[in-house]
Amino acid sequence: MLEKWKRANKGKKYADLVGREDIKDAIRYACVTEQHGLCAYCCCRITAEKGSACNEHIEAQHLAPHRTLDFGNIVASCTNAKRCDKAHGRQLLPLTPLMIECEKELQFELSGLVAGTTLRACASINVLNLGDTHESNRGLVGERKQMIDALLFSCSIDPAELFIEEDDVLDLLKNDLLEVDAQQFLQPFSPVLVNVIIGIQRARQR
Structure with missing residues (x-):
């Protein structure tokens, strides 16, 4: 689904997926499945539900705008406060x-x-x-x-x-x-x- 959208929207970024929650959901589901239900960073339990996990860019979108739609740069992170995705922000990892x-x-x-x-x-x-x-x-x-x-x-x-x-x-x-x-x-x-x-x-x- 993501690859099809990328082909039809060349030059676009993750931020351009406005109104395409279906694509964001598919990315999150694929990442959670690949990670066997664990946060990529802290290893706590996550599910594909939006409140449980989010699509996290390992190279922050601000630092690597050319990789925002690179599936190899996206993992599923927990949404717990002050750690993992919430702590990462725009910092280099x-x-x-x-x-x-x-x-x-x-x-x-x-x-x-x-x-x-x-x-x-x-x-x-x-x-x-x-x-x-x-x-x-x-x-x-x-x-x-x-x-x-x-x-x-x-x-x-x-x-x-x-x-x-x-x-x-x-x-x-x-x-x-x-x-x-x-x-x-x-x-x-x-x-x-x-x-x-x-x-x-x-x-x-x-």
Whole structure:
């Protein structure tokens, strides 16, 4: 649908989709489906409903006007206040969820906090307000901690004992966390817990 509109409206931008909520809805649905029902930035649950998610431009429309209708530049973001899309605005995002390095340069903790292992990761955490300190985003850090604990307890693992679990147990847990449900959705924040587990395993290899 988007490609057809672009062919018929050469030179137009995302802002020109006035009155074409059907196209915006289709973009949002495609992104949410591709992301298995998780926000591209914080990994909370989103749906294709307009109030739950929005079409977010990784390269901000102001910075890259030529990419506003590039589907490769659009992801589904949550609409929660003061984070993700709402925090991004017109700022440059040096590390994006479309970069494979993102999985290594962001290090999540059982506490719900996230740290950057590179300058660009730290910059992106600050731009999106992803909670590198409790003070910066207490709500998201608490939400993440609560879901990490819930995911572990649902697998009969005490969060306090995760660090002493055998590698084969951790591998099975990672596989379980990456399984989609009947709706093709991942569990909220499951990639965050996978990141925590990978961090534990990397530390053992040092």
